[in-house]
Amino acid sequence: xxxxxxxxxxxxxxxxxxxxxREMVRDFVEKKVEPQALEHDRNEKFNLELFRELGDMGLLxxxxxxxxxxSGLDTVSTIIVHEELSSSDPAFxxxxxxxxxxxxxxxxxxxxxxxxxxxxxxxxxxxxxxCMAMSEPDYGSDVMGxxxxxxxxxxxxxxxxxxxxxxxxxxxxxxxxxxxxxWLYAKTGVGSNGRPQISTFLIEKGMxxxxxxxxxxxxxxxxxxxxxxxxxxxCIVPPSNLVGSVGGSTLHMMRNLELERIALAAMxxxxxxxxxxxxxxxxxxxxxxxxxxxxYGQIQRHIxxxxxxxxxxxxxxxxxxxxxxxxxxxxxLDTDGVKLFSTTVAKNIADRAIQVMGGYGYVGEYVxxxxxxxxxxxxxxxxxxxxxxxxxxKELYKNPDSILD
Numbered sequence: 001x002x003x004x005x006x007x008x009x010x011x012x013x014x015x016x017x018x019x020x021x022r023e024m025v026r027d028f029v030e031k032k033v034e035p036q037a038l039e040h041d042r043n044e045k046f047n048l049e050l051f052r053e054l055g056d057m058g059l060l061x062x063x064x065x066x067x068x069x070x071s072g073l074d075t076v077s078t079i080i081v082h083e084e085l086s087s088s089d090p091a092f093x094x095x096x097x098x099x100x101x102x103x104x105x106x107x108x109x110x111x112x113x114x115x116x117x118x119x120x121x122x123x124x125x126x127x128x129x130x131c132m133a134m135s136e137p138d139y140g141s142d143v144m145g146x147x148x149x150x151x152x153x154x155x156x157x158x159x160x161x162x163x164x165x166x167x168x169x170x171x172x173x174x175x176x177x178x179x180x181x182x183w184l185y186a187k188t189g190v191g192s193n194g195r196p197q198i199s200t201f202l203i204e205k206g207m208x209x210x211x212x213x214x215x216x217x218x219x220x221x222x223x224x225x226x227x228x229x230x231x232x233x234x235c236i237v238p239p240s241n242l243v244g245s246v247g248g249s250t251l252h253m254m255r256n257l258e259l260e261r262i263a264l265a266a267m268x269x270x271x272x273x274x275x276x277x278x279x280x281x282x283x284x285x286x287x288x289x290x291x292x293x294x295x296y297g298q299i300q301r302h303i304x305x306x307x308x309x310x311x312x313x314x315x316x317x318x319x320x321x322x323x324x325x326x327x328x329x330x331x332x333l334d335t336d337g338v339k340l341f342s343t344t345v346a347k348n349i350a351d352r353a354i355q356v357m358g359g360y361g362y363v364g365e366y367v368x369x370x371x372x373x374x375x376x377x378x379x380x381x382x383x384x385x386x387x388x389x390x391x392x393x394k395e396l397y398k399n400p401d402s403i404l405d
Contacts, residue, residue: 011315011319012080014076018076018080021073022080025059025080025085028057029085029088033092034088036050036089037088038365040089040092040223040224041089041091041223042223044224045174045224046173046226047092048129048172048173051095051099055126055127058070060096060099060100060123060124060125060126061104062078062104062105063078063105064108068120070108075259075325076318078100078101078262079262079263079266079317079318079321081096082097082270083266083267083269083273085270086268086270086271087270087271087273089224090222090267090270090371090375090378091225091374092224093267094225094377095225095226097260097267098168099123099129099169102256102260103131103183104120104124107119107202110200110243110244111202115202115241122180122181123181127180128181129172130179130180131167131179131183132183133184133185134146134164134185135165135166136148136164137163137229140384141384141386143253144198144250145196146185146198148161148184148185148186148187149161149162149186149187150188150237156238157236157239158236158237158239158241160184160209160234160235161234163229163230163231164184164230166216166381167228167229168227169226170212170227171228173226174215176228178228180205181202181204181205182202182203183243184200184201184232185198185253186200186201189246189247191247197250198247199242199243199245199247199248200244200249201243202243203232203237203241208236209232209233209234209236210232211231211233212228212229212230213229214229215227216228216229220373220376220377221370221372221377222373222377223373251329254329258332259324261335261336261338261339261388262317262320262324262338264339264342264343264381265313265341265343266317268313268345268346268378269310269313269317269342271349271371271374271375272309272313272345272346272349275353275368275371275372276303276353278357279349279368280294282356282360283303283356293356302356303356305352306348306349306353309345310345312345313346316337316342320334333395333396333399333402336387336392337388339378339382340385340388340389340392343378343379347375347379353371354372
């Protein structure tokens with residue numbers, strides 16, 4: 001890249017298409033997402049109707065090939081959409097992530113041609129709502145310890161038994177209607193090395209033995225995103241719904257976690273940006289002892305440190321996205337790193353915003369308390385911050401020259 005090209009390069013909007021995408025989503029957020037966010041948080045209700053509008057905009061199949069009804073966009077585009085949506089309603093965005101990245105993108109990359117043709121058009125349009133089921137009641141970060149099992153029957157069908165927990169989009173309404181399509185990980189045996197063999201199955205609504213165990217209520221945050229326990233009790237799955245080979249899912253499961261983590265970092269970026277804007281605006285409007293509170297050193301520290309951390313987060317998120325290929329893995333150091341850094345920074349900036357805004361920051365009408373509650377999940381979901389620390393330390397031991405890159 002020449003010096004002139006370098007001076008004109010925009011990390012967060014590298015092309016005109018990226019700028020147009022951001023403007024489109026930002027306009028949608030202002031007109032459609034923001035007006036409903038507080039109400040749906042209070043009622044713990046997922047806005048399914050609004051969610052399906054994302055399909056009309058081509059966003060539910062953001063990274064899926066146009067051949068199957070998607071938009072065929074890149075990793076940076078996914079960051080833009082998650083950031084913009086999350087600046088208003090992180091819970092709504094979490095449901096979008098579970099559907100577009102963990103289900104549709106996963107299927108687009110790893111599914112057979114038959115599976116893509118059958119399911120992707122519906123996922124891209126919003127006719128089908130998808131989810132990914134990995135965590136279990138007793139297994140979260142220890143994902144390889146999962147107990148949900150799939151056994152091959154003599155008739156060629158698979159029989160699945162087990163429970164999945166904390167599943168975003170597992171239930172799509174207040175009546176406990178299960179997701180239309182579940183990207184399910186299950187144990188299908190033990191390899192010669194003694195490690196569990198993990199396989200992937202596509203579970204369709206209406207399959208015998210598949211149901212919602214419970215919808216999880218009274219969450220601290222992400223209340224407008226449905227979270228559920230899914231139950232598989234002698235669930236019969238045809239061989240055509242096995243994704244890839246038996247026991248061949250560990251690699252793409254880990255690769256999918258990389259994409260999930262960078263998307264969660266993008267959500268953190270949206271939370272941080274909105275919290276900073278609200279804090280900065282309030283500090284100018286609010287007067288105390290005869291002058292704007294932004295003239296006091298303690299308030300200046302909150303604003304200035306938040307801005308510096310936000311800009312560092314922004315650079316790390318977009319630079320990592322620029323390197324990540326949606327169809328391949330191998331980016332664990334920085335996808336873990338960007339989530340480790342961004343999620344905690346977003347929570348801290350939201351916390352400072354509440355502090356600056358005082359009593360007003362503590363009530364729902366002023367947005368930042370909801371952003372603060374929502375931000376906490378991002379330190380847990382997609383891998384806890386402790387797991388990221390473990391993974392990154394391991395990667396740096398294996399590849400110490402990464403520090404020099």
